[in-house]
Amino acid sequence: MSMALVLASVCIAASAHGQTATIGRTWPIAEPDALAEIEARAARQPANIAERFGPREGWSAMQSATLGIARTDRRRTVVPFHTLDFEIRLPDGKLLYPRGYTFNPLTYVSLPQRLIVVHPRDLGWAIAKARPIDWILLAGGEKAASDPIALGKKVGRPLFILEERVKDRLALTAAPVIIEQVGQKLELSEFAIERPHK
Numbered sequence: 001m002s003m004a005l006v007l008a009s010v011c012i013a014a015s016a017h018g019q020t021a022t023i024g025r026t027w028p029i030a031e032p033d034a035l036a037e038i039e040a041r042a043a044r045q046p047a048n049i050a051e052r053f054g055p056r057e058g059w060s061a062m063q064s065a066t067l068g069i070a071r072t073d074r075r076r077t078v079v080p081f082h083t084l085d086f087e088i089r090l091p092d093g094k095l096l097y098p099r100g101y102t103f104n105p106l107t108y109v110s111l112p113q114r115l116i117v118v119h120p121r122d123l124g125w126a127i128a129k130a131r132p133i134d135w136i137l138l139a140g141g142e143k144a145a146s147d148p149i150a151l152g153k154k155v156g157r158p159l160f161i162l163e164e165r166v167k168d169r170l171a172l173t174a175a176p177v178i179i180e181q182v183g184q185k186l187e188l189s190e191f192a193i194e195r196p197h198k
Helices: 002-018 034-043 049-053 120-129 148-155 164-170
Strands: 074-078 095-097 115-118 135-138 159-161 177-182 185-190
8 A cells, every 4th residue: 555655746746847847938048147256256355354343342233232131020001102204106197195094013913923132141030931933122221242143142042132113112121022923912021030249
């Protein structure tokens, strides 16, 4: 019986492969190979280009928004309303959404992952709480090492910085905080975690 199933699967696979064909006219690809262009451009760069930018800790793109430390457990919800600062028109010119239109993006999309915002010294706590799809964002405001690239390599998962606009949009004031979509709202749970005294 099992031999008959194996033979049947081989015959089906062979016939499926034999039924593929090109339908219609085809032309060779005229565009240059993007990967080859990138490699050629990278080869023309000086070997020491990284030195021009200085150490990573000085890069503005690596500076996290600062947050205080959560002193008590607290839970609140936020509806992340967005107001358009420009109008949106269809190709025929018909107005679709006027400037000033306000809507809740969570009505149309869902956030499958949670955002876990922590100070670098609480990274171990975040790793223990995080699911594989969750994003961990590092907040600023302390002297501990906060380079997300170096710390990400150390812990074996990508880390991100907390941007000022995310902090403002969600009215974040303290970390650690876990942000999760619940229905059409975001639930923000702050945690007062035990830290060893120095």
